[in-house]
Amino acid sequence: MSIVLGYDESPGARRALGYSVDLARLLGDTLVLVYADEPPGGVRGEEFKAHFDALAEIGRTALEHAVEKAKAAGVETVVELIDAKPAAALLDAAEKHDARLIVVGTWGESPLRGAILGSTPHKLLHWSNRPVLCVPAEDKAVSTVTAVENASPTVKVAGPEMRKRPKKANRSKAE
Numbered sequence: 595m596s597i598v599l600g601y602d603e604s605p606g607a608r609r610a611l612g613y614s615v616d617l618a619r620l621l622g623d624t625l626v627l628v629y630a631d632e633p634p635g636g637v638r639g640e641e642f643k644a645h646f647d648a649l650a651e652i653g654r655t656a657l658e659h660a661v662e663k664a665k666a667a668g669v670e671t672v673v674e675l676i677d678a679k680p681a682a683a684l685l686d687a688a689e690k691h692d693a694r695l696i697v698v699g700t701w702g703e704s705p706l707r708g709a710i711l712g713s714t715p716h717k718l719l720h721w722s723n724r725p726v727l728c729v730p731a732e733d734k735a736v737s738t739v740t741a742v743e744n745a746s747p748t749v750k751v752a753g754p755e756m757r758k759r760p761k762k763a764n765r766s767k768a769e
């Protein structure tokens with residue numbers, strides 16, 4: 595079987611690579627490394643050729659680094675450089691290789707580190723009919739939890755101190 599990883603060398607993707615390599619080794623799976631190189635906004639045309647070529651080159655270099663890391667761990671790899679948006683590219687690759695799992699970082703290059711999910715994991719969680727593993731980047735934990743606590747009252751509602759109290763009639767027994 596196989597595991598598909600979206601790899602763009604962003605901090606989230608780097609940590610996701612470590613998990614993917616470990617899982618692929620444990621399960622004896624092939625690791626499919628995907629880079630989606632569709633230009634932002636989908637602009638195409640001869641005048642943008644240099645731009646496309648540069649994106650493809652960034653992708654090839656990123657995938658080479660990931661292949662080295664996987665090979666060093668004894669994991670077999672397949673590389674897919676796909677001309678599509680990241681979420682679509684990952685879904686296609688997962689279909690093609692019948693992946694048991696799609697792995698992504700929770701964010702990419704975005705400076706908005708307080709956001710919980712980048713757009714790729716968000717779309718995959720909605721669209722994929724296969725399991726999706728979202729791996730937070732190393733230095734994400736504390737700042738994100740603080741941001742979520744400040745931004746979202748619903749997170750607080752789920753916290754222990756907000757748990758529903760027993761109905762009045764049962765309260766004396768329960769307390």
Ligand SMILES: Nc1ncnc2c1ncn2[C@@H]1O[C@H](COP(=O)(O)OP(=O)(O)O)[C@@H](O)[C@H]1O
Binds near residue numbers: 628711
């Ligand atoms: N061009 C891409 N090719 C392959 N995977 C990608 C690409 N862009 C993003 N990803 C995957 O999606 C994760 C989240 O990135 P993204 O959705 O772009 O977040 P952000 O919105 O913060 O840039 C990355 O860690 C990576 O695993």
Ligand SMILES: [Mg+2]
Binds near residue numbers: 702703704712
């Ligand atoms: Mg991005």
